[in-house]
Each structure stands twice: as C-alpha cells, then as structure tokens.
Amino acid sequence: MPKLVDHAERRRAIIRAAWRLIAARGIDGINMRDLAAEAGYTNGALSHYFSGKDEILRTAFEHVLEETNQRIEQSASGLRGLSALRKVAYEIMPLTEEARLEARIAISLWQRALTDRAMEGVNNAAVAQWRRRLGQHLSEAIEDGQLAEHDVAVRADLLMTALIGLQVTAVLDRAATSRKSQIALLDTVLAQNKIPGSGENTTRGVHT
Template identity: 65%
Template sequence: MPRLVDHDERRRTIVAAAWRIIADRGIDGINMRDLATEAGYTNGALSHYFSGKDEILRTAFEYVIDATNQRIDTSVGRRRGGRALRGLCIEIMPLTDEAKLEARIAVSLWQRAMTDPGMAKVNNVAVAAWKERMATYWRQAIDGGELPAVDVHAGVEVLMTTIIGLQVNAVLDPASTSRESQLALLDTILAGRASVTM
C-alpha cells in the first residue's frame, strides 16, 4: 500500500526551513537549492508543494502572523479592556526568543513586501486587524475607568508604530530592547503619557 503523504505537514516543514535560513542569512540569502537541502528534499520536490520561491516566502510571512495570532488568542482569552489590550501588545512585541525570531523573519520579509503586492497585503491585513482589536480594547478600558481618556485612533497609531519599531530594534540593536524597557514604553503609552490625550 503506498504511503500517504501529509501535504500540509510537508509545506510546514519547508516553511520552517525557510524561517531558519531567513533568520540566519536574511531574505537575500535564501535560494531554492539551499531551501530544499535545509528541508530535507530534492530541489524538484519543492514544486509539488509550492509554485516557487515567492509563494514560500509569502507563506512564511503568513505563518509568522498566524503564530502571533494564536498567542494573542491564548493570552487574551475572554479578557476585555486594559488587560486584553496589554496582553495583545505583549504577544506582538519582541519580548521572548520566539517573538524575536519572528521579528527577524518579519523584518527580512518586509523588504520583499515593498515590491510584492501579495506580501504587502498579508502584512497590511494583519496590522489592520491588530489595530482594530487594540481600539476595541482601549475603548473598553476607557469606558471601564481603567485607562485615561485619550484619542484612541491616535493612541493605536502610536502603539502600532512603536511596536513595529521595537521589532526592528530587536533585530538591529538587541541591547536597546530589553524586556523591561519595552514594557515601560508600553505602559507609558497606555497611561496616556505619549501625547495622545484628548
């Protein structure tokens, strides 16, 4: 009887190999030959699971976002307001080794997103969804008296821009992005001390 092949598992294996190469060498260091070797397949075998390098990179980006969203859902659970907002932010921020690896991959893939509309869309849809959740939780926190009244739209823009900056810093200047300094910055923004008050 022929052995059944788990198509999705093979795709995950290839994407995991892409993650390792991107994290080690950056986006310019990935090619199909090395990727096949890293994944344990022949070069030609990759074509059974992906149409080419662009699809692999786009899928790698989607997996980073999916991993982040799974952590957010686990962390936030049924929480609302300030605790939900802080939990969401913490899962996007590069606070753990896993999140720092994802930041390293994301920063490399943003380079490709500048010229790949499909990859740019993946990024923009994810960021828009995070902003929407941030705004919802922030309004709940204001209504519940947990956080001071601020311009929520401006606050979300400051928060998201700060988090993206922290991801870049975690890759380029890790010494400047300690866990303590990141959380202090988050709390400064949420407390309304970052020029987002009404």
C-alpha cells in the same frame, strides 16, 4: 500499500526550513537549492508543494503573522480593557527568543513586501487587524474607567507604531530592548491617559 504523504505537514516543514534560512542569511541569502537541502528534499521535490520561491516567502510571512495571532487569541481570551490590551501588545512585542526570531524573519520579508503586492496586502491586513483590536480594548478601558477619554484611533496608531518599532530595534539593537525596557515603554505610552487608582495590576517589568 503506498505510503500516505501529509501534504500540509510537508509544506510546514518547508516553511520552517525557510524560516531558519531567512533568520540566518536574510531574504537575499535564500535559494531553492539550499532551501530544499535544509528541508531534506531534492530541489525538484519542492515544486510538489509550492509553485516557487515567491509562494514560499509569502507563505512564510503568513505563518509568522498566524503564529502571532494564535498567541494573541490564547493570551487575551476572556479579558477586556487594559488587561486584554497588554496581552495583545505582549504577543506582538519581541519579548521572547521565539518572538525575536519571528521579528527577524518579518523584517527580512518586509523587504520583499515593498515590491510584492500580495505580501504587502498580507502585512497591511494583519497590522489593520491588530490596530482594530488595540482600539477595541482602549475603548473598553475608557468604558471601565481605567483610561480617561481620548482619541482612540490616534492612540491605537501610536501603540501600533511603537510595537512595530520594537520589532525593528529588537533585531538591530538587542542590548537596548530587554524585556524590562520594552514593557517600560509600553507602560509610558499607556500612562498618558491612565486614571489614578483605576485598579489595574501593572507592577512594572514583571507583567505576565
């Protein structure tokens, strides 16, 4: 009886191989021959799962964003206001080694997004989704008396810009982006409109 092939798992294995190569070499250092060898397949075998390098890179980018979104859903489920906002921010911030690796991959793939409209669209849709969720939790924090009234759209833009900036600096300047320093930056941004005595548990540097 012929052996059943898990097509989806094969695609995931190829994407994981692509992640490893992109993290080690950057996007310019990845080619189909090396990718096939890293994934444990022949060069021609990749064509059974992807149409070519462009599709592999787009899928790799999508998987980085999907991993982040899954963590956000698990971490912020059932929360609202500043507690939920912090959980969302923590999953976007490169606070762990896994998240730093994803940031390294994402930065490399942004280079391709400059000329790949499909990849550009994937990136912009993800950022817009994160920005809307940040805005939602900022609005909840105002409703709950945790934050003073402010322009939610502007504050969500500020937070989103800071989080993306941390992804870049975490890759380029690791010494300046410890977990403690990243959380201190987030605390500073949120403190601008925080109402004293609002009751949020924000022991600096040790959030979970």
